[in-house]
Amino acid sequence: MYIVHVSIKxxxxxxxxxxxVSIENARNSLNETGVARFxxxxxxxxxxxxxxxxxxxxxxxxxxxxxxxxFKKWRAAIADMIAEPYTFVKYDNSFPNESGxxxxxx
Amino acid sequence: MYIVHVSIKxxxxxxxxxxxVSIENARNSLNETGVARFxxxxxxxxxxxxxxxxxxxxxxxxxxxxxxxxFKKWRAAIADMIAEPYTFVKYDNSFPNESGxxxxxx
Numbered sequence: 001m002y003i004v005h006v007s008i009k010x011x012x013x014x015x016x017x018x019x020x021v022s023i024e025n026a027r028n029s030l031n032e033t034g035v036a037r038f039x040x041x042x043x044x045x046x047x048x049x050x051x052x053x054x055x056x057x058x059x060x061x062x063x064x065x066x067x068x069x070x071f072k073k074w075r076a077a078i079a080d081m082i083a084e085p086y087t088f089v090k091y092d093n094s095f096p097n098e099s100g101x102x103x104x105x106x
Numbered sequence: 107m108y109i110v111h112v113s114i115k116x117x118x119x120x121x122x123x124x125x126x127v128s129i130e131n132a133r134n135s136l137n138e139t140g141v142a143r144f145x146x147x148x149x150x151x152x153x154x155x156x157x158x159x160x161x162x163x164x165x166x167x168x169x170x171x172x173x174x175x176x177f178k179k180w181r182a183a184i185a186d187m188i189a190e191p192y193t194f195v196k197y198d199n200s201f202p203n204e205s206g207x208x209x210x211x212x
Contacts, residue, residue, distance in 0.1 A: 003147060005157075023201045041109060041197035051111075051197060053159075091147035091157060095129040 001036065001101055002059045003091040006052040014081035015048055021077045022050065028070035029054075034061025036101035048083070055101055107142065107207055108165045109197040112158040120187035121154055128156065131180035135160075138174065140167025142207035154189070161207055 010018045022040045029038040036055040043049035056062045065071055093101070116124045125148070132144040142161040149155035162168045171177055199207070 019200050026201045038201075039199065040201040042200050044196040044198055050200075090150040092150060093145065094125050094148050094156075095132045095144075095146040 001093040001098060002056040002062060003093060004052075004054045004056070004062065004088050005091065006054065006086055006088045008050045008052065008078075008086040009083040010048050010050060010078075010081055011083050012048055018050065018078060018081045021074055022052070025070050025074035026052075028068070029065060032061070032065055032068065034058060034064055057098070107199040107204060108162040108168060109199060110158075110160040110162070110168065110194050111197065112160065112192055112194045114156045114158065114184075114192040115189040116154050116156060116184075116187055117189045118154055124156065124184055124187045127180055127183045128158070131176050132158075134174070134176035135171060138167070138171055140164060140170055163204070 008018075019040070019042065026038040026040050029035050034057050036057060037053060038055070039053035041051040041053060043051070054062070054065075056065070114124075125146070128146045132146050135141050135144040140163050142163060143159060144161070145159035147157040147159060149157070160168070160171075162171070
């Protein structure tokens with residue numbers, strides 16, 4: 001799997017709006033064939049910090065994701081909501097193997 | 107959901123052993139009733155960095171996890187493998203909701 005964790009710091013006044021558009025983007029992303037998971041997490045001790053947990057079957061699936069209309073819409077919508085440029089870390093799955101990341105579209 | 111991301115820096119010479127005992131611990135943890143996911147991720151650009159993605163149904167489930175034999179065995183096994191004390195961040199799930207974290211034991 002090709003796993004990308006995107007850390008996003010959001011301006012306090014935009015937390016609710018960011019959450020809403022990110023959930024919409026995640027829901028649409030799960031309908032892409034190359035996407036296994038697309039979780040939107042909010043940090044408990046600082047709700048202005050979000051983490052997107054994007055799990056792709058291949059690196060190419062991430063590139064395809066970035067060409068979708070829902071991604072472009074999300075990216076434009078959040079441009080003025082974020083407090084600083086977002087950062088990301090890429091991971092490989094040691095566990096579980098590929099069968100443990102089934103896409104159960106929400 | 108009660109989500110805990112544990113970041114662990116491992117000594118270079120222990121990466122393979124750490125990976126092995128952590129996969130065993132994750133597999134056993136998935137058999138706990140309160141555990142939805144227990145992913146073991148390895149950072150692509152620095153394989154000495156691991157991230158445990160622990161997804162519990164409740165905070166109490168994490169406490170129960172820490173009382174299990176497999177957790178205690180893992181904690182003892184990694185004591186000399188880690189390069190520094192591990193750190194963790196706790197998250198709430200904005201998306202998906204509880205039904206999107208089904209425990210499909212590996």
